[in-house]
Amino acid sequence: MQDKQTLFDYLYKTLHEQIENGRFPYGSKLPSRSHLCETYNVGMRTVKDVxxxxxxxxxxxxQERKPTIVIYDSLHTHKDFEVQYVLEHKSSIVAVYETLASLMPKIFALSIQNCSDDFLKHWQKRLNRAKNNNDIGARKQINIxxxxxxxxxxNNQLFKSLFLVLNSIHTVLFFLKKKIFFNCFVHTRNFQIFFGLAMLY
Structure with missing residues (x-):
C-alpha cells in the first residue's frame, strides 16, 4: 500500500466507486464485514469506520445483525428532496459543524499525547514538505x-467517529458556501506541530 494512501482511504474509495458505478446497485447487499476484511486485507475496525x-x-x-443495504440511487431520484432538506436545515447543520470544530483541536491535542517520537518525526517531515506543495488537493489529503x-x-472510536462526521458535513458547507476555520498548535515532548484545518474546508 502506498504511503500516501491509508487502508481506510483505500477501502472507502473502492466501495464508494463500486456503489456509484452500479457494481452494488440500489437495494443490493454489500459483502459481510468479515468478507470485506478478507477481500481487501484490512482490519475489522477499518471496515467499521468505512x-x-x-x-x-x-x-x-x-442494522444490527442484518446485511448492509445500498440506498444510494444512481438516478438521483431524491436529489431535489435532499437539496431542499439541506437548505431548510442550514442553520442546524452549521451549528453542529461549529460545535465539532470547537471540540476537535482539543481532541487532537489529547490524542497526540499517545503518539511515539518516531510517529511525530515522520509526520513533521511530511507536513513540512507539504507546505511547499502548490497542489491544494494534495495538501488537504496530507492534513486529513x-x-x-x-x-x-x-484508540478511541468516538474521536474517529466525530472526525468522520466533521469531514462529511464539510461537503454540505461547501454547497452552502460557508467556511469555518480552526487551527491547532500541539506541543508534546520535543515536538511542536502546527496544523490548520482551514485548508480542508
Missing part, C-alpha cells in the same frame, strides 16, 4: 491523513 462514513454520507443502511493517524493512535 461503513460508518458511507452510512453518514447516505450510501448505505446498516495526519489527523486520521493521530486519532487512530488514541
Amino acid at each position: 461503513l460508518m462514513r458511507l452510512k453518514i454520507e447516505g450510501y448505505i443502511q446498516t 491523513h495526519f489527523l486520521h493517524d493521530i486519532l487512530t493512535q488514541s
Whole structure:
C-alpha cells in the first residue's frame, strides 16, 4: 500500500466507486464485514469506520445483525428532496459543524499525547514538505491523513467517529458556501506541530 494512501482511504474509495458505478446497485447487499476484511486485507475496525462514513454520507443502511443495504440511487431520484432538506436545515447543520470544530483541536491535542517520537518525526517531515506543495488537493489529503493517524493512535472510536462526521458535513458547507476555520498548535515532548484545518474546508 502506498504511503500516501491509508487502508481506510483505500477501502472507502473502492466501495464508494463500486456503489456509484452500479457494481452494488440500489437495494443490493454489500459483502459481510468479515468478507470485506478478507477481500481487501484490512482490519475489522477499518471496515467499521468505512461503513460508518458511507452510512453518514447516505450510501448505505446498516442494522444490527442484518446485511448492509445500498440506498444510494444512481438516478438521483431524491436529489431535489435532499437539496431542499439541506437548505431548510442550514442553520442546524452549521451549528453542529461549529460545535465539532470547537471540540476537535482539543481532541487532537489529547490524542497526540499517545503518539511515539518516531510517529511525530515522520509526520513533521511530511507536513513540512507539504507546505511547499502548490497542489491544494494534495495538501488537504496530507492534513486529513495526519489527523486520521493521530486519532487512530488514541484508540478511541468516538474521536474517529466525530472526525468522520466533521469531514462529511464539510461537503454540505461547501454547497452552502460557508467556511469555518480552526487551527491547532500541539506541543508534546520535543515536538511542536502546527496544523490548520482551514485548508480542508
